Amino acid sequence: MKLHIDKAKELVGQRIDCYKRMFGNYPLIIKQREDGTIYTKDTHGVCCDVPEREDDFNCYHFDFIVSQKIDEVVAYYKSENVSCKKCISDTDDYEDHIAIFSYGNLTRERIMEKIKENNLCVMFFEGSIREEEYKKAHSELN
Numbered sequence: 001m002k003l004h005i006d007k008a009k010e011l012v013g014q015r016i017d018c019y020k021r022m023f024g025n026y027p028l029i030i031k032q033r034e035d036g037t038i039y040t041k042d043t044h045g046v047c048c049d050v051p052e053r054e055d056d057f058n059c060y061h062f063d064f065i066v067s068q069k070i071d072e073v074v075a076y077y078k079s080e081n082v083s084c085k086k087c088i089s090d091t092d093d094y095e096d097h098i099a100i101f102s103y104g105n106l107t108r109e110r111i112m113e114k115i116k117e118n119n120l121c122v123m124f125f126e127g128s129i130r131e132e133e134y135k136k137a138h139s140e141l142n
Helices: 005-010 070-079 108-117 126-141
Strands: 015-017 028-032 038-041 047-049 064-066 084-087 097-100 121-124
Touching (some): 005 038, 070 084, 070 097, 070 108, 108 121
Parallel strands (some): 097 121
Antiparallel strands (some): 015 028, 028 038, 084 097
């Protein structure tokens, strides 16, 4: 799909991305200035006005809208005894992400599968995870 002004009006505040990133620094967030101008902001903070028509120069291609399903993913992880926390960023400079403190009943691979399915960011706190795994292993021996 190509991003033009009519499509962008529907997507203000959302992020768009491509399956195969060729040009540009994706994901892009679609924003609106106080004067009503709609523009995109890339991962480096570069802003670009959205063109009027889809055949205009500088039209961004995108394949999907990044859906932030953090609450659903955190609920799933907690149901599997994963110690985690949702971290919401107050600025546009950082992505919202999930902090993982222990694996619970899941493996690191399964946690990453769920993150990739939902196009989310994750941060693993390895010290906490190792401590939790150590406690789990020693409690099984006793």
